Amino acid sequence: DAKTTQPNSMESNEEEPVHLPCNHSTISGTDYIHWYRQLPSQGPEYVIHGLTSNVNNRMASLAIAEDRKSSTLILHRATLRDAAVYYCILRAFRLIQGAQKLVFGQGTRLTINP
């Protein structure tokens, strides 16, 4: 299974943009890039996902490198509520049983300063 690498922690200020990087150099052509976040004492929640093109939704933007070996989650204006652990995972499509084995890495702990 392809793996992802993220910085252990990052810090930013409220109302400023945040760029959270993720490396996935062994990604295969059919792997989707997914981002989840986990607020304190809660289960993870979906943020965004993409395959090749950049994606935007109400929560964030996802910028995917042309070679797909890295991606960046962009929070355009961070709020205190965005303080969480952010996980970048690869969701793979395989033509075999058991394809959907989703493995989370350590994630990036994002701290937002008031």
Added chain:
Amino acid sequence: NAGVTQTPKFRVLKTGQSMTLLCAQDMNHEYMYWYRQDPGMGLRLIHYSVGEGTTAKGEVPDGYNVSRLKKQNFLLGLESAAPSQTSVYFCASTNGEFDTGELFFGEGSRLTVL
């Protein structure tokens, strides 16, 4: 819709006791997962299921058993609890389509083994 519901939310066991965690989803999802999360760490996959009647091992399956007798339920069993199994357990579910995104998580079950 309730989404993903985990029962119980809290439990204290003595070493050697057995228990079962229940995960129920009402979204007709094919795939279900059990993860554990230890303090300061990411999620580790215990077991997963790609459909009713199927189960498969994840990263840390030892000491756990699972069953998926009904599509909406995924049970995680501890036959003889050990202190090392003290953790927060998260259940998640998703549909079988690799490109539609969201993995839905439960709120977690906090288990303490004395």
